[in-house]
Amino acid sequence: MEVGRVATLAALALANLPVRPFRVRETIRLIGFIGVDSLPIVLLSGLFTGAVFTVESYEAFRLFGAQGLVGGTVGVALTRELAPTLTGLLVAGRAGSALAAELGSMRVTEQIDALHAMAVDPVNYLVKPRVIAATLSVPLLTALFDAVGIAGSYAVAHWELHLSDPEFWIRLRAWVDWADIEAGLIKGTAFGFVIGVVACSRGYHTEGGARGVGLATTQAVVISSVTLLVLNYFIALALAEST
Amino acid sequence: MIDVVTGFAAAIRFEGVTKAFGSHVVLRNLDLLVPRGAITFLIGRSGTGKSVTLKHIMGLMRPDSGRIFVGDDEITAMRERELRATRNRFGMVFQHAALFDSMDVFDNVAFPLREHSRDSEAKVRSRVLDLLASVGLKGAERRAVSELSGGMRKRVGLARALVREPEFLLYDEPTTGLDPVLAAAMDQLILETQRRKPALTSLIISHDMSAVFRIADKVAMLRDGAVVVEGTPQQIRESSDPLVVQFVSGSLLGPIDASQG
Numbered sequence A: 001m002e003v004g005r006v007a008t009l010a011a012l013a014l015a016n017l018p019v020r021p022f023r024v025r026e027t028i029r030l031i032g033f034i035g036v037d038s039l040p041i042v043l044l045s046g047l048f049t050g051a052v053f054t055v056e057s058y059e060a061f062r063l064f065g066a067q068g069l070v071g072g073t074v075g076v077a078l079t080r081e082l083a084p085t086l087t088g089l090l091v092a093g094r095a096g097s098a099l100a101a102e103l104g105s106m107r108v109t110e111q112i113d114a115l116h117a118m119a120v121d122p123v124n125y126l127v128k129p130r131v132i133a134a135t136l137s138v139p140l141l142t143a144l145f146d147a148v149g150i151a152g153s154y155a156v157a158h159w160e161l162h163l164s165d166p167e168f169w170i171r172l173r174a175w176v177d178w179a180d181i182e183a184g185l186i187k188g189t190a191f192g193f194v195i196g197v198v199a200c201s202r203g204y205h206t207e208g209g210a211r212g213v214g215l216a217t218t219q220a221v222v223i224s225s226v227t228l229l230v231l232n233y234f235i236a237l238a239l240a241e242s243t
Numbered sequence B: 001m002i003d004v005v006t007g008f009a010a011a012i013r014f015e016g017v018t019k020a021f022g023s024h025v026v027l028r029n030l031d032l033l034v035p036r037g038a039i040t041f042l043i044g045r046s047g048t049g050k051s052v053t054l055k056h057i058m059g060l061m062r063p064d065s066g067r068i069f070v071g072d073d074e075i076t077a078m079r080e081r082e083l084r085a086t087r088n089r090f091g092m093v094f095q096h097a098a099l100f101d102s103m104d105v106f107d108n109v110a111f112p113l114r115e116h117s118r119d120s121e122a123k124v125r126s127r128v129l130d131l132l133a134s135v136g137l138k139g140a141e142r143r144a145v146s147e148l149s150g151g152m153r154k155r156v157g158l159a160r161a162l163v164r165e166p167e168f169l170l171y172d173e174p175t176t177g178l179d180p181v182l183a184a185a186m187d188q189l190i191l192e193t194q195r196r197k198p199a200l201t202s203l204i205i206s207h208d209m210s211a212v213f214r215i216a217d218k219v220a221m222l223r224d225g226a227v228v229v230e231g232t233p234q235q236i237r238e239s240s241d242p243l244v245v246q247f248v249s250g251s252l253l254g255p256i257d258a259s260q261g
């Protein structure tokens, strides 16, 4: 039921991509809301994720006298896994909930019926720009998460753990290659799409007044977060097989 | 098909429409004929399915059985894409206005024009400001929807429905919640809109019997999901049907029990 609804809306949104109007301005506004406004929490989370992962793995590697592996390990974990997943979860919590609440309240106050009545397709007007904005925003935020995560890791390695710069950077350069960054960005793109369609679907199909909107909001976050974590596994599997 | 009450051709036709929500049957084998080029009032008790009837015409709700026609086109057989073409010919005032709360008053009224016409912004502006003045909202164009009173919202909704000069106008309680002077002004606006365009079809849901007697060409009364009485305002006024007499006079005595839903 739920899967069918989300899949239908996803298909409708994709089929609507070449349909006029393109709603470029609205999409840019939404990238501002989903992407730019998420910057503070994503940057802060990235910085501290890189930092804490460095402290923890340093302790483990020190047991083997292999402290030099810290930079590379943190780099790979961040770019492939932590950056896309945490960014996805943060955006689902912050923007996915807001999108579902917005569409949900439009549904219960008959604003979506009014769109239909004015011969405007709500998929074109509401869903398409939101899905595009989410799909573009999450990979961009993931890339920034990568950057600040590594900066956080370096800061801790340098000032806290007193690793030498070459020790940190050589392994990082050697271990992290384009494929890792790319894997993270592919995941981020998929997660952004999932957040967009799940949030829009929950909002669009809201039933019953204020309570329904509350329920739609919670469900949008829960469903998109869980879907994203499950999807993460399958994308990882697919990427592993393709190399 | 010809409407027997007015002698005009049918613009909108319900044929045996039934609609239930769960076990609650709202429309029960409803037959209704709305004549072209006239003002038809749909009256009936609160909760009898008047708004539901209107939503069926726009394809916002689908019947469980029965057919609905607009002109010769069957709405109930249309897919979403065809429906959109038909909806383009309609304007609708929602009972609770259904304004976009992310936009101000001006943008709400301009919305249908910006979506569907290639009119210059200057032309849109003059059209919207004219309409806002005619619904008594001069100077309110930059107010946010959230700060409007119920009556103001209703009038913005009315302006939005009229802005494209559609062929069909559906009004769901356009004057409920307005003060008597404003209500009379809105009735006058509806009447003038109708007179300006002889082929226009207006369908109005209202509880205001004085408006019915002033501007209606046809009246249909809904009860238990079907039309129980229809006629000209004159016929309704002179009817001896106890149901009609009680409804029109607003009396507690008669076949309608106010405590029953």
Ligand SMILES: Nc1ncnc2c1ncn2[C@@H]1O[C@H](COP(=O)(O)OP(=O)(O)OP(=O)(O)O)[C@@H](O)[C@H]1O
Residues within 6 Å of the ligand: B021, B026, B044, B045, B046, B047, B048, B049, B050, B051, B052, B053, B095
């Ligand atoms: N979406 C819906 N889901 C379930 N029941 C509904 C829905 N819409 C309407 N109903 C039910 O259908 C019945 C008719 O509702 P409707 O809104 O058409 O009444 P109405 O005649 O317009 O009343 P009023 O004069 O108070 O506006 C009501 O009993 C209502 O509970």
Ligand SMILES: [Mg+2]
Residues within 6 Å of the ligand: B050, B051, B052, B095, B172
């Ligand atoms: Mg109603």
